[in-house]
Amino acid sequence: MTQTQNDSQQNPAKAGVRTYTGGCHCGAVRYEATADLADVSRCNCTFCTKFGNTGNVTMKPAAFRLLKGQEHLGEYRREGSPNSRSFCKHCGVYCFGAGDVPEMGGLFRSVGINTLDDVDPSLLSYQYWDGRHDNWMAGSRSSPWPFQATVS
Numbered sequence: 847m848t849q850t851q852n853d854s855q856q857n858p859a860k861a862g863v864r865t866y867t868g869g870c871h872c873g874a875v876r877y878e879a880t881a882d883l884a885d886v887s888r889c890n891c892t893f894c895t896k897f898g899n900t901g902n903v904t905m906k907p908a909a910f911r912l913l914k915g916q917e918h919l920g921e922y923r924r925e926g927s928p929n930s931r932s933f934c935k936h937c938g939v940y941c942f943g944a945g946d947v948p949e950m951g952g953l954f955r956s957v958g959i960n961t962l963d964d965v966d967p968s969l970l971s972y973q974y975w976d977g978r979h980d981n982w983m984a985g986s987r988s989s990p991w992p993f994q995a996t997v998s
């Protein structure tokens with residue numbers, strides 16, 4: 847096996863679009879998602895900061911499939927927000943989110959990369975969003991955005 851083949855098999859950031867399975871810790875909730883882990887997002891919004899901000903990969907809703915555990919899911923949504931986060935009511939792991947951000951292409955699903963099977967988060971590279979200021983138009987960048995709004 848060449849080094850390149852080995853690298854793409856071992857490194858999910860270089861694997862291209864693939865279907866991953868994932869789930870919560872206790873196994874009650876399972877899902878699969880088709881995504882490219884070359885594009886993993888972290889965000890500085892108040893929720894992502896509390897949640898631990900391990901990183902999410904986003905996809906169109908059709909690329910996400912809940913395999914089991916609908917009845918074990920709880921949902922958190924800030925009042926008035928189109929975006930929600932779903933967690934397992936047994937083990938408490940936040941698994942995936944759903945929402946609608948027109949600046950990012952409309953309806954989406956997001957999956958916590960820490961919940962995907964056999965994906966090593968230390969091998970991924972991250973793009974940072976300024977969700978704290980709803981600054982989606984600015985796009986993502988390779989370094990975290992500060993909590994304090996930058997004056998332009």
Ligand SMILES: [Zn+2]
Pocket residue numbers: 870871872873874875934935936937938939
């Ligand atoms: Zn669970």
